[in-house]
Amino acid sequence: MKFSARFLEDAANAIPEERATVADLQIFVSEQNVTMHLRDNSTRTGLPTDHVTIPLYNLAEGIAYDWWSLFGGRDQEFRLMKYRSGFLVPDVRFKFDGVAFEVSAPQKVYKNPDVRFWAGPTEVLSRPQAEFALSDIVQQVIQQLDRKKFRESSAALRWARVQESRERPEEAAFCESAGALGLDPYQIADADALTIDRASSLFEDREALDEFLSGARPYTPNQMLDWIVQAEKRPKYKSTLPGLRDLVTEAEKITPSHSIESSWALGYRRARAMRKALNLANEKRIRSSKQLASMLGASESYSPAGTVNGIRAIRHDYDGHISIHLRNHGKSATQARSEMFSFARAIGDAACFPNSGRSAINELHSAYRQAAGRAFAAEFLAPIEEIKSMQKDGWDRISIEDEFCVSAHVIEHQIENADRINLACAA
Structure with a gap:
């Protein structure tokens, strides 16, 4: 991702900061210019325009004010249009999962005037790459404001605070x-x-x-924190899985981490490694949380903690052991399936991130750890190769779902993702 700005002199605008930062802007995603657009859709012979001419002040101010949410928030999507202040811009979107910063640009059509921005590619950046690209355009605008003697603007003051905080690790x-x-x-x-x-x-x-x-x-949040504290005060035998640490170590040996790897690929690979470490053939079913806990060395007294909103489980490492505090999901068949999937997600968190001391399994979807745990749970509980074998034998999806004791949603996603599961596990 790259922002390219050519500032214009003596632009017409009533707001001084905007007038000082009017520029011809181009945005490149995977080296494709996503500011390329057509005006007046009815004129088929019209030539595309390769830039937008807009004030960049609001863009810089928006990025500066949203900086900590851009890189701290998960399961959120930020859109460039949020900062457009009435001007026409491509629908560039940002999403950060904790490891990968994804930039996309779907097609955007405006009416009055008729403008069509073509769809662009999706680019995945590392955090340092994303920080550099966003910092660069903000800095360009701040420097332009400085040249025009606007040194005390809201954008400049905010950006200075952000820069100071970034230089202090604890404050950042x-x-x-x-x-x-x-x-x-x-x-x-x-x-x-x-x-x-x-x-x-x-x-x-x-x-x-x-x-x-x-x-x-x-x-x-404080109710959730209270729940964690109370869950961890319970006797250790209600949450400890004595065999899990060695299995996690073995799974990591079987499938070492890759330097750059998507969350789902890591989850799928470690799921297969964990089944191998447990000597679990694909046809072996896991039908309950109790059975799974027993396989991991838990005592007969292993049990969920109380109920709480926003947490499905807490994984906690201590003295070389791993505890999983399951939220009590309820007693119905559907709730039991949900509880087992949450349990498998927590095991997946330990398998995928073995050196982390405490983590929450929650309702986020695209956050890196949560996504890895979901992928792990799906392949661990319902291996895609076994699903495909059952399909060949004439099983329908409802029967497959019942056989694995997971939701229809899990089975559907496994089938949809079959190619990328095998691709990830072949790497």
Whole structure:
């Protein structure tokens, strides 16, 4: 991703900061110019325009104010259109899962005037690459404002604060946590700051912390933290899985981590490795959380903790052991299936991230750890090769779902993702 700006002199605009930053802007995603567009769709012979001419002040100010949410939040999508202030721009979208920063640009059509921005590719950047690209355009605008003697603008002041925070690791971590909660770190209430401090004392891993806080946004974070504390006060035999640590170590040996790997690929590979470490053939079924806990060395007294909104399980490492505190999902057949899938997701978190001390399994979908755990659970509980074999034998999807004790949604996704599961596991 790259922003290319050519600033114009003496542009007409009533707002001084906007007038000073009018520019011909091009945005490149995977080296394709996504600002390419057609005006007046009725004129088929019209030539495309390769840039937009807009004030860049609002773009820079928006990025500066949203910086900590852009990189702290999970399961969120930010759109360039949010900062357009009435001007026509391509529908560039940003999404960060904690590891990969995804940029996309679907087709966008405006009416009055008729303008069509063509669809662009999707580009996946590392965090440093994304930070560089976004910082670069903000810095260009700030420098242009400086040249025009606008040194005290809101954008400039905010960007200076962000830059100062980025240079201080502890402050940057706090700001990012605030962004995960959807809060402004520079105007945060004392109670919210205390919640962040409390959460950071439990979740030492930075990504685990951001995923917990992002997942807590729709709920009540302090109630969730209370639940964790109470769950971990229970007798150890109610949550410890004595055999899991060695199995996790064995799975990591079978499938070492790749330097750059999608969340789902890591989850699928470690699921197969875990079944291998357990000597579980594809045709072997896991029918309940109790059975799965027993396979991992748990005592007969292993049991879920109480109920809570926003958490499905907590994985906690201590003294060389791994505990999984399951939320009580309920007693119906559907709830039992959901509980087993949550349990498998927590096991997947341990298998995919063996060096993390505590993490939450929650309702996020595209966050890196949550996505890896979901992929793990699906392939661990319902191996795609076994599903395909059953299909050849004439089983329908409802029967397959019942056989594996997972939801129809899991089976459907396994079938849809069959090619990429095998591709990931062949790597």
